Amino acid sequence: MRPFGLRLGMLWALFVASVLMFVRNRAAVFFSLFLPLIIMLIFGVLNFEGSTTIELGLADEAQNEASQRLAGGLAAYDYLELSSGTRDAQLAALEAGDLDFVLLIPPGFDPQPGQATGLVAYASTADPQQSQVGQGLLQQAVGQAVFAPPGGAPGGGLGPPPVNFESVQSRDLGYIDFLVPGIVGMTVMQLGLFGVAFGFVHLKRTGALRRLFATPTSPAYFLAAQVGSRLIIGFVQVAILFGIGIWFGLQMFGDYATLAVIVLLASMIFLAVGFAIAGWAKNEDQAAPVANLVSLPMMFLSGVFFPRDAMPEFLANVTQFMPLTYVNEALRAVVNEGAGLASLGPQLLGMLVWAAITFVLAVRLFSWE
């Protein structure tokens, strides 16, 4: 019952009470679990990439009359969305999932009916089904553009297919892949800030906390139970969000252990912020504005819903140091790129510094009454 003088029964009872208090508190459950879920469902159903066009990258290494004619011919097709660039740049874009195909026009391109054109198209492996359809359409479009110039007689006939296809390993990242890590970061933040700050301030104001310390229990047990229960709840929430995300097509490139480390570190930061606010505030009216002041800027400027590239440079420079920015960057690196802890140096350092700052803040500001 009491190894090392630790009263496990007391700790367990406080932990269970803490979990029950959270899951039975409708407001807490709504704001920390259902709100992120609803946001994800809305964005998941909207599905921003319902486009039917083929994004084709041209790499023209011939730069002759024939290649110009081909490009001009392809431009006439509505279902092709063309872009030009160097071979390397276009292939990189293909790997990143920004293009569906890259068409390489070799030097000295001079197609003759009935002979191989020398054209090579690199296809993304991300979506095999779409790729099959795309290959057929591209074959047809190139055949028409090369051998049936406007005004000219249809030539060609039964030659080899005009384009040879090669596959390129690439990631097809959709908005859901961007959104889920952001929502996970936001949820961890909300749980720490609102789950802890409000529950605790309420207990403080009503005197329930005082009643607790009219018993021989120690504050350390109560705090340990609070932190432990919030961590467990946080991990359950992240698991649910991931489950829903994967159902909506989220791709997980990293491993879950790395993800768990990031979530744990992020929880530490925001739990400490929550306890700092809860310790300082005397009632909910004092806690609310401070919690919102902390959470709102991060919700919109730390890249939860939208990429931070779209921000003005000044704002991006300032907001890159916010704790949730580090958390979101690390989460996206793990989920979208399969990054391991070793390659997350800057983000981990940022998070550790914030964890240290917020911990000191929480200890300084905390008070029971």
Add this chain to the structure above:
Amino acid sequence: MTHDTSAAAAAHRTGLPGAPIIVARDLRKRYGSLQAVDGVSFEVAEGEVFGILGPNGAGKTTTLEMIEGMRAIDSGSAVVDGIDVSADPRGVKARIGIQLQASSFFDELNLVELLDLFGHLYDRDVDAMALLAQVELTEKARSQVRTLSGGQKQRFSIASALVNEPRVLFLDEPTTGLDPQARRHLWGLVRAISARGHTVVLTTHYMEEAEELCDRVAIMDRGRIVALDPPERLVDALIGRGFTKARVERLANLEDVFLDLTGHDLREGD
């Protein structure tokens, strides 16, 4: 309970205190420029019901909290059941039960869950239903505290203070805000607890409550005890000094009329 309750009861009825279970010596507490408690000394005998009376701000609650280990003592000492409060506040808390003036509990838990939790805080298993039966709240076992009436809340608060079978039960203004029926009902409960051998220390604003319940009362004013004796002896002493009431007491008062008209049954339908 192992101690002999009848002996203790007999001891203080004869006016001779039994063995002291609380010894307070020259307690002092200052808040800024306010000397809230200014040298309070008294003893409470085992098995006694001891009342602390006084106007608001007299220092009743602060005195109680220092003895309970809920507030640091500036100077002086308090010993409860042989344990020095300043040296071992948790040891004292393990032996006493506390009903705070504005007691509040975790909103999301029901009465049984709360009592089980409190049991664990004392590191003991409790029979929650038996405790609720003691305070007549069995039918509310699965309710949350916020759904209880004022009297029910106070009774639950007392049940929560009994989970560790305390040597001393502290009640801070247990009947403030209750209607006459609920107040009388709570008096019955306090008498029953006392009869089971628990020592009870309570504060109150109601003189008739002190007369009904307390073996001895201490009257406090401005942080000091100005009188300490059994209620009847305090009254006799006042009459002995030649005091006469401006208005002659009738055989009944308005509260008797109220109770005669509305009955003694508890009203908890709200």
